[in-house]
Amino acid sequence: MTTFMSRNDLFLFLGFTVVVLAMPIWLAPFGAGYPDLLQRFMIFGIFAVGFNILFGLTGYLSFGHAAFFGVGSYAAVWSFKLLTLDAIPAMIFAVLISGLFALIIGFLCLRRSGIYFSILTLAFAQMSYNLAYSVLTPITNGETGLQLTLADPRFLDAAMGQTFSGQPVPTLLGQQLGGYAGFYFCAGFLILSFFIAQRIAGSPFGMMLKAIKSNQTRMQFTGFNTRPYALSAFVISGMYAGLAGALLAVTDPLAGAERMQWTASGEVVLMTILGGVGTLVGPVIGAWIIKYFENILSALNDNILARFWSFLPEGVADVVVKITSKFVGDGWHLTLGLAFVIVVIFLPGGIMEGVRRIAAAFRRSGSSSAKPSARTQPAE
Amino acid sequence: MEKSNVVLHVADVHKRFGGLHALADIDLQVEEGKTHAIIGPNGAGKSTLLNVIIGKLAPTSGQVVFDGTVLTGRKPYQINQLGIARVFQTPEIFADLSVLHNVMIPALAKRDGMFKLNMLRSLDSETGIRAEAEHMLEDVGMITRREMLAGSLSRGDKRRMELAMCLIQHPRLLLLDEPTAGMSRHDTNTTIELLKKIKSRGMTKVIIEHDMHVVFSLADKISVLAQGRIIADGSPDEVRGNPKVQEAYLGGAH
Numbered sequence: 001m002t003t004f005m006s007r008n009d010l011f012l013f014l015g016f017t018v019v020v021l022a023m024p025i026w027l028a029p030f031g032a033g034y035p036d037l038l039q040r041f042m043i044f045g046i047f048a049v050g051f052n053i054l055f056g057l058t059g060y061l062s063f064g065h066a067a068f069f070g071v072g073s074y075a076a077v078w079s080f081k082l083l084t085l086d087a088i089p090a091m092i093f094a095v096l097i098s099g100l101f102a103l104i105i106g107f108l109c110l111r112r113s114g115i116y117f118s119i120l121t122l123a124f125a126q127m128s129y130n131l132a133y134s135v136l137t138p139i140t141n142g143e144t145g146l147q148l149t150l151a152d153p154r155f156l157d158a159a160m161g162q163t164f165s166g167q168p169v170p171t172l173l174g175q176q177l178g179g180y181a182g183f184y185f186c187a188g189f190l191i192l193s194f195f196i197a198q199r200i201a202g203s204p205f206g207m208m209l210k211a212i213k214s215n216q217t218r219m220q221f222t223g224f225n226t227r228p229y230a231l232s233a234f235v236i237s238g239m240y241a242g243l244a245g246a247l248l249a250v251t252d253p254l255a256g257a258e259r260m261q262w263t264a265s266g267e268v269v270l271m272t273i274l275g276g277v278g279t280l281v282g283p284v285i286g287a288w289i290i291k292y293f294e295n296i297l298s299a300l301n302d303n304i305l306a307r308f309w310s311f312l313p314e315g316v317a318d319v320v321v322k323i324t325s326k327f328v329g330d331g332w333h334l335t336l337g338l339a340f341v342i343v344v345i346f347l348p349g350g351i352m353e354g355v356r357r358i359a360a361a362f363r364r365s366g367s368s369s370a371k372p373s374a375r376t377q378p379a380e
Numbered sequence: 381m382e383k384s385n386v387v388l389h390v391a392d393v394h395k396r397f398g399g400l401h402a403l404a405d406i407d408l409q410v411e412e413g414k415t416h417a418i419i420g421p422n423g424a425g426k427s428t429l430l431n432v433i434i435g436k437l438a439p440t441s442g443q444v445v446f447d448g449t450v451l452t453g454r455k456p457y458q459i460n461q462l463g464i465a466r467v468f469q470t471p472e473i474f475a476d477l478s479v480l481h482n483v484m485i486p487a488l489a490k491r492d493g494m495f496k497l498n499m500l501r502s503l504d505s506e507t508g509i510r511a512e513a514e515h516m517l518e519d520v521g522m523i524t525r526r527e528m529l530a531g532s533l534s535r536g537d538k539r540r541m542e543l544a545m546c547l548i549q550h551p552r553l554l555l556l557d558e559p560t561a562g563m564s565r566h567d568t569n570t571t572i573e574l575l576k577k578i579k580s581r582g583m584t585k586v587i588i589e590h591d592m593h594v595v596f597s598l599a600d601k602i603s604v605l606a607q608g609r610i611i612a613d614g615s616p617d618e619v620r621g622n623p624k625v626q627e628a629y630l631g632g633a634h
Binding site: 005006203204205206207208210211213215221222223224225232 | 495497498499545549
């Protein structure tokens, strides 16, 4: 009797799918129900899900995953330029190239573990960033960024006799991928990514990854060569990052080197920890929350704050505006840092641990009341 | 009484740590199906010897041969795949995983080898391995704790589970580093019974132990190590009567 998926896993997957597909509806009241932001929720959700396979399951903290994200973006844009504007070949091409790139970097970095591994990934990512920014300008178009032009060859499209007028944009079977079409395209990939991650976590291979995180010495004395396991996890998470990068290029066909910078690598670490390392949905929620508050807070400015605090007495309001203005706009990273510190200190297991604690408290207080469904994520 | 059925041969092994001669001129032959105990006072080099056999430490000179295969220079996982399992002095377990998974992992290592990319198969479909692990846990009397996190077990249970992790691989050679250290008298006796049961299955064992009760209950042959050298070798009775052994144990002040 081979069970394809346990009941709990199936419910989790279905719940996740519904929540994702219904996002335009349930996020509208929060002012986040527009396609541009929703696409980013999907893209960074994929990035975080993949990152969690390496960091959460296997216990290897990479500080360089933005490199694979960037490689995915560049590969996708090149596919648009050289082959076709259709998104699917671009996705495949991007995932393969970033996987290959991850194989090489992972092979070198996994010769060490712990902090040395982290530093090596950081070093390789910064090297990639600098290469993209200057040395490899013919491939990456340097600081301007790689973009689509009318003059691109697009050999496949040309061979099929397709011509375009105006600014070229990525398509799916001839349909443009802007707006909600772009969101559902990305959402499909997030759901697929989540499904694969769920399968991996529930497989014998996934158990080995958790065992490596738990006790690498015992793994070796148990007869496992841990290196190829860790390398597989590294490559898989690199491919996820490449997929996310490619989707960003699909929704906005311009690839720049800043995507590969260490701050971008650090961001996915924050997302994963904020949501809950090692959990399936945690990293996705972490990504959504960070992208949501980035969107809200970075759009605020002194004028909006002044209006918000206008109920306060004149002098007081000025001071409050002055202080709060440091935490919004470009200063929103300050808020993020603060939130991160608070979560790590009080909820080391991230938001998912908070959800678990609340669920446990419910179960204790009212054993007679309806059992709380702790698994699916609350809306903020 | 040599050769013919010698399964493990530690030949002429030396190990130096800087100026310290931790192992000197060790020659040890373990016969198939026998329980060979290595005893000796603290710091005699017992654990170093075990680490050399299992590939955790490389000998300065000499080599270890297992059933015609040279172990020296091989990686720990390769040595395990040849059929050698080890119980550590402080249990090496997967503390973050359930007891059942702890025991399933070595079973999978035995079946699938040192690497297998079986990531789209569900763990729930491994019913054979699961049943095998549950059976093993029943054998060591831990079946009721199978869903517990291994890290939350008592010290004695951790050791028993680690033993189960080794036994499920049906190793040809089992190395035990003080398997009853830190156990209550009752648990020690249960473990002795368990180890006797394995003995009847014909598994070869090398055991390092402080507890003479354990040693004399189990061992077919005893080697006594003192200051990195084997000072006596023989059946339990021979070793018991050996004056050199008495001196090493009772403090050889001369």
